[in-house]
Amino acid sequence: MQTEPFLSVRGLKLYFRTRAGEVQAVDGVDFDLDRNRAVVILGESGCGKTSLAKAILRLLPRNISCYSGSILLKNRDVMTLTEEEFRRSVRWVQMSLVPQAAMNALNPVIRVGEQVAEPAIIHLGASKREAMEMAGNMFQLVGVPIDFLTRYPFELSGGMRQRAAIAMALITSPSLIILDEPTSALDVLTQANIFNVLKRLKKELGLSFILITHDIATSSELADEVAVMYAGQIIETADASAFFTEPLHPYSQKLMASVPRLRQRTELDFIVGRPPSLINPPKGCRFAARCPFRFEKCAEDPPAFRRDGRQVKCWLYA
Amino acid sequence: MSQVGLDHAASIPQQARPILLSVQELQVWFELRRFGFGHAGYVHAVDGVSFDLAEGEAVAIVGESGCGKSSLMKAILGLYKPTSGRILFQGQDIHQFSKERKRWYHSRVGYVQQDPFGALPPFMPVRRILEEPLIISGVKNKNERMERIRKSMEEVKLSPVEDFIEKYPHMLSGGQQQRVVIARAMITEPKLLVADEPVSMLDASVRVEILKLLRALQERHNLSVIYITHDLSTVSYFSERIFVMYAGRLIEKAPVHRLIDHPAHPYTQALLTGTSEPDARNALSYKEVPPGEPPSLVKPPQGCRFHPRCVRMIGGECDVNEPPEFTVADRHTVSCWLYK
Numbered sequence: 001m002q003t004e005p006f007l008s009v010r011g012l013k014l015y016f017r018t019r020a021g022e023v024q025a026v027d028g029v030d031f032d033l034d035r036n037r038a039v040v041i042l043g044e045s046g047c048g049k050t051s052l053a054k055a056i057l058r059l060l061p062r063n064i065s066c067y068s069g070s071i072l073l074k075n076r077d078v079m080t081l082t083e084e085e086f087r088r089s090v091r092w093v094q095m096s097l098v099p100q101a102a103m104n105a106l107n108p109v110i111r112v113g114e115q116v117a118e119p120a121i122i123h124l125g126a127s128k129r130e131a132m133e134m135a136g137n138m139f140q141l142v143g144v145p146i147d148f149l150t151r152y153p154f155e156l157s158g159g160m161r162q163r164a165a166i167a168m169a170l171i172t173s174p175s176l177i178i179l180d181e182p183t184s185a186l187d188v189l190t191q192a193n194i195f196n197v198l199k200r201l202k203k204e205l206g207l208s209f210i211l212i213t214h215d216i217a218t219s220s221e222l223a224d225e226v227a228v229m230y231a232g233q234i235i236e237t238a239d240a241s242a243f244f245t246e247p248l249h250p251y252s253q254k255l256m257a258s259v260p261r262l263r264q265r266t267e268l269d270f271i272v273g274r275p276p277s278l279i280n281p282p283k284g285c286r287f288a289a290r291c292p293f294r295f296e297k298c299a300e301d302p303p304a305f306r307r308d309g310r311q312v313k314c315w316l317y318a
Numbered sequence: 319m320s321q322v323g324l325d326h327a328a329s330i331p332q333q334a335r336p337i338l339l340s341v342q343e344l345q346v347w348f349e350l351r352r353f354g355f356g357h358a359g360y361v362h363a364v365d366g367v368s369f370d371l372a373e374g375e376a377v378a379i380v381g382e383s384g385c386g387k388s389s390l391m392k393a394i395l396g397l398y399k400p401t402s403g404r405i406l407f408q409g410q411d412i413h414q415f416s417k418e419r420k421r422w423y424h425s426r427v428g429y430v431q432q433d434p435f436g437a438l439p440p441f442m443p444v445r446r447i448l449e450e451p452l453i454i455s456g457v458k459n460k461n462e463r464m465e466r467i468r469k470s471m472e473e474v475k476l477s478p479v480e481d482f483i484e485k486y487p488h489m490l491s492g493g494q495q496q497r498v499v500i501a502r503a504m505i506t507e508p509k510l511l512v513a514d515e516p517v518s519m520l521d522a523s524v525r526v527e528i529l530k531l532l533r534a535l536q537e538r539h540n541l542s543v544i545y546i547t548h549d550l551s552t553v554s555y556f557s558e559r560i561f562v563m564y565a566g567r568l569i570e571k572a573p574v575h576r577l578i579d580h581p582a583h584p585y586t587q588a589l590l591t592g593t594s595e596p597d598a599r600n601a602l603s604y605k606e607v608p609p610g611e612p613p614s615l616v617k618p619p620q621g622c623r624f625h626p627r628c629v630r631m632i633g634g635e636c637d638v639n640e641p642p643e644f645t646v647a648d649r650h651t652v653s654c655w656l657y658k
């Protein structure tokens with residue numbers, strides 16, 4: 001018997017109102033995630049990755065013009081919850097976020113430990129003492145020395161601050177963590193260190209992850225599955241090993257060919273042109289204008305076609 | 319499968335190409351002042367760096383954040399005065415130059431700075447941005463300046479020129495902005511181009527476009543290039559030699575493929591292990607990472623600066639004496655006691 005996935009996102013939309021028009025930042029996104037698995041959302045700057053994270057966690061700015069779709073978390077559609085219910089039983093409690101540039105977003109005048117402890121006080125009703133003790137445990141989990149609890153952010157290196165940000169997301173013991181570009185600003189060895197931490201958390205705590213990044217090479221350090229985002233939509237989902245060996249969508253293929261590799265001496269490729277505007281995006285396939293395989297059909301919007309358990313939003317796979 | 323770029327250049331014996339730039343025992347220290355205490359020591363940002371760069375040669379300097387890469391570059395550009403040591407350009411000490419000569423030097427050296435988004439003045443259109451270095455280097459004729467602006471814009475593929483020349487930086491994409499920065503660096507037809515993390519802020523596909531552009535310019539103009547990065551995976555597409563920098567020093571120097579296939583220094587080995595390739599098997603194992611973090615540059619460790627993190631540290635040697643440069647193969651040197 002097939003059990004329901006842990007998380008199932010369907011037709012998720014998030015549009016912003018701007019003076020220039022409506023920005024369709026997340027435009028009908030579907031994907032599933034099982035318990036204790038990690039999905040990587042790959043895509044170029046501006047394609048809507050952060051907006052997708054915000055839509056899932058319902059962290060919305062004011063200028064929303066459309067927010068719809070369904071988010072089944074353990075079989076319950078959390079989109080139907082009131083804000084109060086969502087805050088009480090979903091955000092932080094079941095899923096939390098390590099925001100983009102989190103390590104630079106820590107409050108400079110508050111001790112790191114207090115900042116990490118705060119969600120436990122707010123969302124779990126822990127006392128200050130309990131919360132500080134929990135923060136200490138989280139520090140151990142992510143490999144920050146305990147005596148850093150009483151330090152200020154500027155006294156920590158970038159890598160340590162990023163670990164602290166992860167500790168903060170962990171303190172309410174959610175089962176899903178969304179990481180938005182967690183290592184893009186960090187050095188190679190610091191990156192490798194953080195990914196070691198994430199792998200260990202996944203193994204020891206059974207967590208699920210949504211990892212959002214444009215860094216394809218390091219994303220493979222955690223990925224069980226890959227979802228490629230282009231101009232507000234997911235254009236391919238696949239098992240990580242299938243994806244990294246043989247991407248199917250023309251955009252994914254081009255993207256993979258642009259990844260510099262240490263030991264392979266093949267010529268790098270790049271994609272001519274730029275992604276379309278998210279205000280009035282093209283009607284058909286959004287990649288069509290840049291696609292080397294474009295044909296008449298591509299003027300229509302392709303559905304997601306199934307192929308070997310993968311999904312590709314491209315007419316070539318009809 | 320086409321081989322990348324510079325193998326023809328790499329096959330020319332080094333001696334055949336004249337030395338363009340020679341950095342000798344360079345130190346760049348910054349005085350550290352603490353409120354109420356006055357002098358509190360020095361940041362040893364660059365601490366005994368030597369290398370020669372041939373005409374038409376491209377080298378990469380690789381190292382982690384804060385190891386001194388930008389300080390080294392700024393000294394080469396004449397923006398920081400060396401605490402000691404010398405920088406010779408075509409045999410002449412750049413810090414002995416007269417004002418006139420300095421201006422000439424600045425037109426011989428192009429600079430693509432670290433942060434492309436902060437690099438361009440927001441209130442100037444592309445035309446003004448490119449005209450300025452020409453005015454400074456003394457191109458008096460307006461028509462000649464316009465001619466060169468158009469030519470350099472076409473070289474970096476900001477064409478049709480009319481579409482871009484009156485635009486302000488905020489109207490351009492990240493990749494286009496970076497091409498303006500490169501055009502500005504190239505417009506005085508320099509001999510040497512210094513590119514400080516030219517692509518680290520850009521998306522993968524744009525990154526490749528810019529790297530290819532830099533390589534094409536390098537080949538076409540027989541430019542010498544110093545390419546600074548913390549990302550080892552891009553260097554083999556661009557340079558002939560790599561210098562690995564750690565805590566203010568160059569700890570290993572080798573031709574690119576030699577360094578990638580036979581890294582000698584334990585730190586270089588760690589960097590290579592730490593660099594990921596897109597491969598689903600990565601998720602199945604942990605990466606070996608040296609413990610700890612790079613040392614303070616105010617009081618760098620005695621002996622080898624990497625010794626507190628090094629698994630192969632030789633007690634009584636590595637923690638006491640600074641390792642000199644040992645030669646392990648042709649054009650491959652390493653500062654590590656394992657190679658004594």
Ligand SMILES: Nc1ncnc2c1ncn2[C@@H]1O[C@H](COP(=O)(O)OP(=O)(O)OP(=O)(O)O)[C@@H](O)[C@H]1O
Nearest residue numbers: 016018023025044045046047048049050051052061
């Ligand atoms: N509050 C907002 N109002 C209007 N437009 C917005 C808002 N937030 C984001 N956008 C726009 O939505 C699009 C998607 O932005 P988003 O931040 O989700 O991209 P991203 O994929 O995370 O990019 P990056 O890799 O640069 O972080 C962009 O065009 C952005 O300018």
Ligand SMILES: Nc1ncnc2c1ncn2[C@@H]1O[C@H](COP(=O)(O)OP(=O)(O)OP(=O)(O)O)[C@@H](O)[C@H]1O
Nearest residue numbers: 348361363382383384385386387388389390548615
């Ligand atoms: N003008 C300055 N005054 C004082 N200290 C400085 C100055 N410039 C740099 N430093 C210090 O010198 C050290 C080396 O800095 P540098 O900018 O050269 O490193 P980097 O290798 O370019 O780092 P990144 O990869 O982050 O750009 C750092 O500790 C930095 O704080």
Ligand code: SF4
Nearest residue numbers: 622625628636654655
């Ligand atoms: S000199 Fe010693 S401490 Fe330094 S890298 Fe070599 S073995 Fe390690």
Ligand SMILES: [Mg+2]
Nearest residue numbers: 049050051100
């Ligand atoms: Mg983002």
Ligand SMILES: [Mg+2]
Nearest residue numbers: 387388389432
């Ligand atoms: Mg720098």
